[in-house]
Structures are given as structure tokens and as C-alpha cells.
Amino acid sequence: xxxxxxxxxxxxxxxxxxxxxxxxxxxxxxxxxxxxxxxxxxxxxxxxxxxxxxxxxxxxxxxxxxxxxxxxxxxxxxxxxxxxxxxxxxxxxxxxxxxxxxxxxxxxxxxxxxxxxxxxxxxxxxxxxxxxxxxxxxxxxxxxxxxxxxxxxxxxxxxxxxxxxxxxxxxxxxxxxxxxxxxxxxxxxxxxxxxxxxxxxxxxxxxxxxxxxxxxxx
Numbered sequence: 001x002x003x004x005x006x007x008x009x010x011x012x013x014x015x016x017x018x019x020x021x022x023x024x025x026x027x028x029x030x031x032x033x034x035x036x037x038x039x040x041x042x043x044x045x046x047x048x049x050x051x052x053x054x055x056x057x058x059x060x061x062x063x064x065x066x067x068x069x070x071x072x073x074x075x076x077x078x079x080x081x082x083x084x085x086x087x088x089x090x091x092x093x094x095x096x097x098x099x100x101x102x103x104x105x106x107x108x109x110x111x112x113x114x115x116x117x118x119x120x121x122x123x124x125x126x127x128x129x130x131x132x133x134x135x136x137x138x139x140x141x142x143x144x145x146x147x148x149x150x151x152x153x154x155x156x157x158x159x160x161x162x163x164x165x166x167x168x169x170x171x172x173x174x175x176x177x178x179x180x181x182x183x184x185x186x187x188x189x190x191x192x193x194x195x196x197x198x199x200x201x202x203x204x205x206x207x208x209x210x211x212x213x214x215x216x217x218x
Contacts, residue, residue: 010065012040013133013166015122018064022110024079025059028067033074038142038184039063040165041134043108046074048084048099053092059083060106066164070098105186107218110136116217118179118200119210121166126205130172132179133165135210138217144192145182148172156180177201183217 010018010028018026027046029039040063047058059080067075082090084101093099113136121131134143146167147156152174159167176199185191197213205211 010164012037012064012066012164013121013162014040014064014135015133017119017135021064022060022062024077025061025083026064026077027061027080028065028075029063030068030073030075031066033063034066035142037161037164038144039066040143041108041137042142043106043140044074044103045106046076046080046084046101046103048093048101050093050096050099053086053089054084054099055086055089058101062108072098073103074101105140107139107187108137110138114138114216116197116213116215117210118197118213120201120205120207122208123168124205124207126207127172127174129168129170130177130201130205131162131166131168132159132201133167134181140186141217142184142186143181144184147180147182149178149180151175174203176203177205 014021033039042063044061045058046061048054061076061080069075082094085093116137117135119133119135121133124131146159148159148169150157150173159169162168178199179197181195183193183195195215197215200213201211
């Protein structure tokens with residue numbers, strides 16, 4: 001984007017939120033890190049090491065897109081890329097385009113957003129088609145799947161991973177909607193757990209609205 005921030009067309013499906021997610025410090029993950037979209041929402045600390053140009057502190061980024069460059073693991077937004085530079089050195093770092101970096105997975109933290117949000121995407125149509133994306137997932141979790149509870153048959157049903165971080169289901173259950181997330185905890189050696197979001201989506205839900213789950217992932 002010309003403003004150096006994220007893009008509303010990112011492969012994770014964050015739409016307009018992807019523009020300013022994490023203050024614009026976002027990145028596209030390479031095929032190696034993409035993990036069929038499970039990389040979406042993952043946070044990393046990325047540092048470059050060019051003496052006299054890089055600040056050594058690096059930048060904390062969130063994966064919001066997919067992209068492959070010239071043997072790169074990430075394609076950073078311009079804002080994130082220049083944040084790795086020393087004061088008044090961004091103009092020397094940006095033209096390099098590709099630089100060697102060190103990176104590590106870190107817990108995600110979003111000031112002002114302490115709990116997980118479930119956004120009903122703009123493509124949803126009430127009572128006919130439900131599409132959701134998770135926002136502000138804390139900690140170090142990969143989302144492996146989302147299920148929806150169908151009270152009419154008293155069963156959990158798998159939602160389809162449409163693309164990136166977007167999950168959908170035609171003819172969703174009527175009434176308030178509960179979801180169950182299958183999460184992989186990267187910080188604890190890859191342990192998998194299920195997290196319920198009871199009645200997280202109201203009965204008369206609206207496309208484009210994000211609902212607070214009141215659940216904190218740390």
C-alpha cells in the first residue's frame with residue numbers, strides 16, 4: 001500500500017482490519033511458514049543486522065498475508081521494514097529491498113484488545129451463509145480448525161477453511177451461535193486443545209460486525 005501499512009486484500013481475510021492491524025507492522029508469510037493459513041495472526045520479532053543502519057531491536061509483526069519473494073521468509077509492509085532502521089536511516093534501509101534477518105515466534109499482544117474477537121465477514125448473508133474470521137488472538141496459537149454447534153441435532157460441525165483465516169458454513173444453525181476452536185499452542189511444544197466460545201455470535205448477527213468472545217488466549 002502507498003501508505004506503507006497493510007493491505008485489505010490480504011490472503012488471511014482480515015479485509016479492512018488488515019490495513020492497520022498491529023499499527024501497520026504486518027507481513028506476508030512465505031510458503032514455508034504459511035501452513036495452509038494457520039500462520040494467519042502469528043506474531044514474530046524480526047531483526048536485521050546491518051551495522052549503522054539496523055537498530056538491533058527489530059520490529060514485532062503479525063502475519064496477515066501470503067507471499068513469496070527472493071528466497072525470503074517474510075515480505076514486510078514498508079512501515080514494518082523501516083521500523084527496523086536506526087533513527088533517520090530508513091531511507092538507506094528501504095532501497096535494499098531484501099535483507100538478512102533473524103526472527104522468532106513471540107506471543108501476540110494487542111493494547112486495547114484483551115480478548116479474542118470473532119468477525120462475521122462482509123461476504124456473509126444472514127440465515128443463509130456464515131463466514132467468520134478470528135481477530136486479536138493472543139499468545140502463540142495456530143488455529144487448526146473451527147467448529148459450530150448445531151443445537152437441532154446436538155452436534156458440533158466442522159466449518160470449512162475457505163481460505164487463510166476464514167471459515168464458513170452454508171445454512172448455519174438458527175439462534176445464538178457457539179463456536180469451538182482447535183488450537184495448537186506453539187509455546188508449549190505444540191499441544192493441541194479445544195476452546196469453546198459460548199454464544200459468541202448473537203441470534204440476529206450482521207455481516208461486517210466483530211463480536212467479543214470475552215475469552216483471552218495467553
